[in-house]
Amino acid sequence: MKAEQVAGREALATAARIVVKVGSSSLTSVNGGISERALEDLVKVLAERSNRGTEIILVSSGAIAAGLAPLGLARRPKDLATQQSAASVGQGLLMARYTEAFGAHGVTVSQVLLTADDLTRRTQYANAYRAMERLLHLGVLPIVNENDTVATHEIRFGDNDRLAALVAHLVKADAMLLLSDVDALYDGPPSEGSQRVAQIAEPAELEGLRIGSTGSAGTGTGGMVTKVQAASIAAGFGTPALVTSAANAARALAGEDVGTWFSMHGVRRPIRLLWLAHLASTHGSLTLDDGAVRAIRERHKSLLPAGIKTVSGDFEAGDAVELLDLQGKIFARGLVNYDAAELPKMLGRRTKELAADLGSDYLREVVHVDDLVLL
Template sequence: MSVRGSIANARSVVVKIGSSAITTLEGGLELDRLNALVDACESRMRAGSDVVVVSSGAVGAGLSPLRLRKRPQDLATKQAAASVGQLAMAQAWSTSFARYGRVVGQVLLTADDIARRAQHRNAQRTLERLRALRAVAVVNENDTVATTELRFGDNDRLAALVAHLVGADALVLLSDVAGLYDGDPRRGGARLIPEVAGPEDLDGVVAGSGGALGTGGMASKLSAARLAADSGVPVLLAAAAEADAALADASVGTVFAARPERMSARKFWVRHAADTNGALALDDGAVAAVVGKRRSLLAAGITRIEGRFYGGDVVDLLDNSGAKIARGVVAYDSAELNGMLGRSTSELPPEWRRPVIHADDLVAHR
């Protein structure tokens, strides 16, 4: 099946709505646009698909009520605008889906909720339960409490993480652009790229930053699309104005082919969602075993420990030059590992003979 066919026939779809698709600087939340997007989602659900919405726009929706003329730059004002906008958005999504007799559940997440394994699982269970109860989950970053250190950076990345979190079969990114171009379409002469099958299709592509209302932009959409596709989820990037076609047969925009095998939820969390709490430097033999042969990491191959961490934390793995080559879930505290460095398994006490990082908990960067 083609990439567009797999997206058109996906049973579970995450739909990300960009800020510019439902808000304006002058008028705040645009209900007509939001209703049109809900109509498209409803048509997809009536065709048999589960739909999870990831909605940007909380800050944008709060600007007009607070008489702010532009998107604020300081964190406190952004969070104040988001606190007003999130309420308005929740009501708008709920009212719009109620036209079809559907109940909406709002799910607010911070990066910390995804990075920490326990919160990650709780968010996953909540979203699964909402779907089982036939409610429509509308997800947004919790801008009212997220700090600079905790932010996803943009809701495109959040959408990619949510797509894997709920086991979606496709991710649809809807914004104010018709797809991925090889340059800035506003300047003329740019060519739409209909399909990205691999990194070679992105040679020469120039991606810009966000606009007046959003924190994303083509760069963030491209990054999110590649993140989702790398984990096994095909992606469609299209204009919100073409939502009907995007959600009906995926005949518009740019599609990103997914890797053949879907990454396990745990490995996806290790690679893309978890924070790291330290690092382990490896000798050449250990690098070859971890990266080339996908073997477990043993104490004998570790030359240096960086940082303080505990068993169950995620750490980076470094080669001799200090480059990050992998990351994984470590089985020992940093204090324990200090007494194990460079020692073969046979030289260690029985309680220290399990791998430092098991192959099932290890993800190489290349």
Template sequence: MDQEMTQDQLRRHVATARRVVVKVGTSSLVNPDFSVSREKIDRIVDALEARMSAGSDVIVVSSGAIAAGMAPLGLKARPRDLATSQAAAAVGQVHLAQAWGESFTRYGRAIGQVLLTQADAGRRDRARNAQRTIDRLRQLGTVPIVNENDTVATSEMRFGDNDRLSAIVATLVSADALVLLSDVDGLYDRPPSDPQARFVGEVRSGNDLQDVAAGDGGRLGTGGMAAKVSAARLAARGGVPVLLTSAERISDALTTADVGTVFHTRPSSRLSAWKFWALYAADAEGVLRLDAGAVQAVTGGGTSLLAVGITEIEGDFHRGDIVEILGPDGETIGRGEVAYDAPELQLMLGKQTGDLDLSQRRPVVHADYLSNYASRV
């Protein structure tokens, strides 16, 4: 998307987008007793099939694995410890995939399950392989069903919720739109149960969210409205417009898109695919600490990071790794791809380019491979 759109134009864009990622929350897939709801899934699949029959490619990001495993295991509440959560996910993924598969079989379509962890998205080779797998599934007429691999993900290496996962998948596959479905019909400035709640029809920037109080997840899921807003802004940062509404309105969302809240992209601050990956998905292998002058230079845009502005490094990183870039007071500045191994860079710190060996005079982080947080949506 290369220009600013009106709200109506953006809704028409979402309604006709060629490649769409649809994220479905846990409460939209399971019954109150935690069993997988075939009725709910059939209704969702009916709407997805209608959109695909109209010519769109659809990638589904499905929550619900842990909840779907609770009933078969006799669990009455969502597990709090990691081992039980992973056990529930191992059982639930089977039941959930079977339900998706049986529902799509009604239309003669096969599904392919794609389980991802933060580590998969954090490594460029794994992220590219996931992208190729999803693309090939689509080419073969199969519906990709993406979920976080809760059976192996640790608390330290998680996307956090499938809303964030859907935003990363949407940018990974260069989606034309992301549809986030939950149990609320859109964004309100306070809980919808409040009689004074005001509906927010569109979000163009953070200024539109100043008076919005978004809540956390419920008893089944981990991604409440706050997580959905964060994911929507994240996708928009990567150039993917977002429609946020309820699963009950999925048919309207995928036909006219005249429901819910739309999140605009901002062409002037859109990140390239590499910079989006480096900032929001990549694993950082080390840290570079800068002086105030270097911070001012790199946040101004278009300036490479030189050794003279680096005061300290941390980590055993290698050339080509992603590193976190911090200011003198520990504030996060951004991320970049480092051009030297840590031991070599350690000997270069604080030196003017002219005082370095000829082999060390290229930037530590080139401007093309440096992305800062200063201009986030």
């Protein structure tokens, strides 16, 4: 039975393919290195499920944390170059521990390092998909991490939670399980007697909730904020997700009532649009008149020059830009087909008029509907 045919968290008990993400905080010891006990406990749970025939893809943080002690660093560095150095040292250590731990249960693992380019550019995406499918077909459990050693600020996912959401989309996972050191999403700080939020059926239910950020250990990059973002991304693009603690991993995979379940509320769409909606860096904005906003929102039309009122930012053709209504609210993002310097002379004009005055190259849309996503 496919997980999308099951309404609630029991989907995890029947899922044939699951993406599991574990954060640094769940793997780190009190002295800042990788906790052997924590890693082995997690591996035991995942190996048991894998050995029963479920395809598991593990997205694991911890490379930078594993590299801190060998480099004599007390906390996660803030500058990219030192993060890359720690990742370079720690990734091999982390994989060696996973290989040994999973091997003790008869499970073969592989290392898969990805950057945002690998999941958003068509050629790399196809290659990543084929590689992952082949590994799973061969009975291998892929262990995925962001390629921190070579990724720059502009092509980074920023955290492995969002990477997990894209991987779940890539492999067409039945469900996603996000593990950290917090057992669930709460309607306020747990210290204030708040209540567990058992389920999020739609994005509006997140409004008003006070969601925490990075924990005190300082080894991770996200905290509950990025867990919720990633679960929402996955659910909105067709993959239900559960957010809970690593200690609850076995109960979660059994479909028990733990954590916070994010019900699927969207359908699968091209991963390029997922990237555009949640990960792309925008380089400017276009403010549209009411007619253009309605055409895009309600009739799913492309953006033409006639509907643009103002242009802001310094962007080139192919960059991501935000689309704003007259009240200044961002309602969409898109990949623009013109440089910022070209657009002012085009504002409010029809494409046929522009083509007659400036040439046939100006017949193209400012943002094509296939390169546009509503927020």
